[in-house]
Amino acid sequence: MLAKLQSFVASHQAMAGAVLALAIKGGGAVLMIVVFTLAARTMSAGAFGDIAVWFNVLSCLAVAAVFGQENLIVRSWAEYGSGGQFGLMAGAYRFGWTTSAAATVIACIALIVGDQFMSAPLPLPALGAAIAFLAAQSMLHYSSHSCRTIHGFRVSEFNRELTWRLVLLLVVALHLHGDLTLTTFFAAAAAGMCLSIAIQTVATFRKFPAEVAAARRQFARKEWFARARSMCLSASVEAMGQYAEVILLGFLVAPAAAATYFIAARIANIFAMISSGLNTYTVTQVSTLHFAGEIEGLQHVLRSVMTVVFVLVTPLFILLVIAASPILSIFGPSYVAGYVPLVVLASASFIVTLSGPASGILMVTGGERLWSRIAILSLMLRVLLMLYLAPRYGASGAAFGWAIVNAPVAIGVSLLCRKRRGVDSSVLSILPGLRMLTHAARAQLAPRP
DSSP states (O other): OHHHHHHHHHHTHHHHHHHHHHHHHHHHHHHHHHHHHHHHHHSOHHHHHHHHHHHHHHHHHHHHHTTTHHHHHHHHHHHHHHTTOHHHHHHHHHHHHHHHHHHHHHHHHHHHHHHTTSSSOOOHHHHHHHHHHHHHHHHHHHHHHHHHHHTOHHHHHHIIIIIHHHHHHHHHHTTTTTTOOHHHHHHHHHHHHHHHHHHHHHHHHHTOOHHHHHSOOOOOHHHHHHHHHHHHHHHHHHHHHHHHHHHHHHHHTOHHHHHHHHHHHHHHHHHHHHHHHHHHHHHHHHHHHHHTTOHHHHHHHHHHHHHHHHHHHHHHHHHHHHTHHHHHHTTOGGGGGGHHHHHHHHHHHHHHHHTOSHHHHHHHTTOHHHHHHHHHHHHHHHHHHHHHHHHHHHHHHHHHHHHHHHHHHHHHHHHHHHHHHSOOOSGGGGHHHHHHHHHHHHHHHSOOO
8 A cells, every 4th residue: 555655756847846835835925814813903904904915016026026036046056057057056056145145235225215205104213123134135036936946845945935924923923912013024024034034045055956065156247147137027017016006006095995905915825825836846847847948747737736725715716706705704804895805806816827837838938028028918907997997996806806817818828838838738738648547447347248
């Protein structure tokens, strides 16, 4: 029995790895929902709305502040590793740290300057906590991607998704008597992220390849900067696409409306977290298999992963649609108004998740410029819809604007990935396997002569 189990796991490593990656990602999503539930129930809608708006603003800035280095190290490590160019591998790792750190400093300065032009600037302690959160999250992006590429996704993703959220949950739980503030929230999150970065960095150095460490560092700065610009633009647009609705609702309507949408989006975000976990697990293998020319192996990985995703998200989607109102009431009676936004966002997110990690595949296989153009155009369209729908229909209008654009774009990018890279990233890739299982079942049930 043990031998059979080991044989099954060995032949389904991609599927087993995907399950673990998605379990970690799902755990992080659940922890964050618990954190926001506690915060929403102990704060007024307006105060919680302020945290929601600033959380989205800072998270969006953090993606831009890493300047594409989180994706560049994944591509560079696979590309140079396949050719035994150890000096360039070492140089790319060092380049990622220094460049992302410098860009983070610039982003923090921009935050300080921008805050002075706000109608209600943050108090000095809150601004300090916001700066710490921005810097820690930005560096955590690079630390996590480089750790996953060099060490493995178990250490990188556990600390990226769970460690800092556990610290934040502990601090929020200690402030359930109504004394939770924006300053405390972001300071606790920043402290947890610093702990995650420290653990990831130590783990990476312990498993750093000896031949890369011994090689003389080589740099291709001009080429790397060009790639990083496109990757940063794509990632920033994607981040803005993820956080834009809450930010714009906070400014166009009111913090309370932003809070309602934020709660609905956080619950529906379970699908985005699964998509992100899917990208996290596959992106390193995608880059390695693509540059090695192993298209069949890459399709096998995607098919295994999408099988797991389909099995997970389908019942989850049905549950969310049926139990949307009771789930929203957990956050407080006022948040039940987010029923329509939640159902709309969940439906569109379900479609996006089943379309697979096509954007991530394009990003790490040389299609970063193409994806950046697609992302920019789709974001512009969403913002235009948002400007029209949000003032008229509030959170529901914002949700419809998000769904109308994102679902068709996800399907289109999946088809584009199939045409450009020769692999189907969507759930449709599992159909050949299902047909084989059906034929095998019929053969077993057929009467024997």
